[in-house]
Amino acid sequence: MLDRLEVAEAIYVPSIALGEIRSGFLKGRRPKENETRLAWFLSQEGVRTLNVDAAVSHRYAEIHRALYARGKPIPTNDLWIAAIAFENSLVLYTRDAHFSQVPGLACL
Secondary structure, eight states, X not given: OHHHHHHXXXXXXXXXXXXXXXXXXXXXXXXXXXXXXXXXXXXXXTEEEEOOOHHHHHHHHHHHHHHHHHTOOOOHHHHHHHHHHHHTTOOBOXXXXXXXXXXXXXXX
C-alpha cells in the first residue's frame, strides 16, 4: 500500500482519521514526536485534509441506513470516513475490513 501512496498525485486524509491517529499518539510513548511527523506529512504537496460538510452528512445517513437494513453495521468513525470518500469520489486505501461492508465504496 505504501508504494501506491508514494506515487499518488494527491492524498486525501479525512479529518476523522486524523482524530483516530492523534488518539493513538496520546496512548503512546512519543506523542510529540509522532505529531511532528504527522504535521510534516500533512504539509507535503498534494496532501489534503477532508472535513465533514452537509453533503457528507447526507451520505453518512444513506450509508448508515443501508448497512443497518442489511444488519451489517460498522463503527461510527468508519461510517464518516466512508461518507467522506464516497462524497469526494475517492478510492479508500485501507486495511480495515469494515469498509468492505459499504456497498459501492471503492477500496484497495
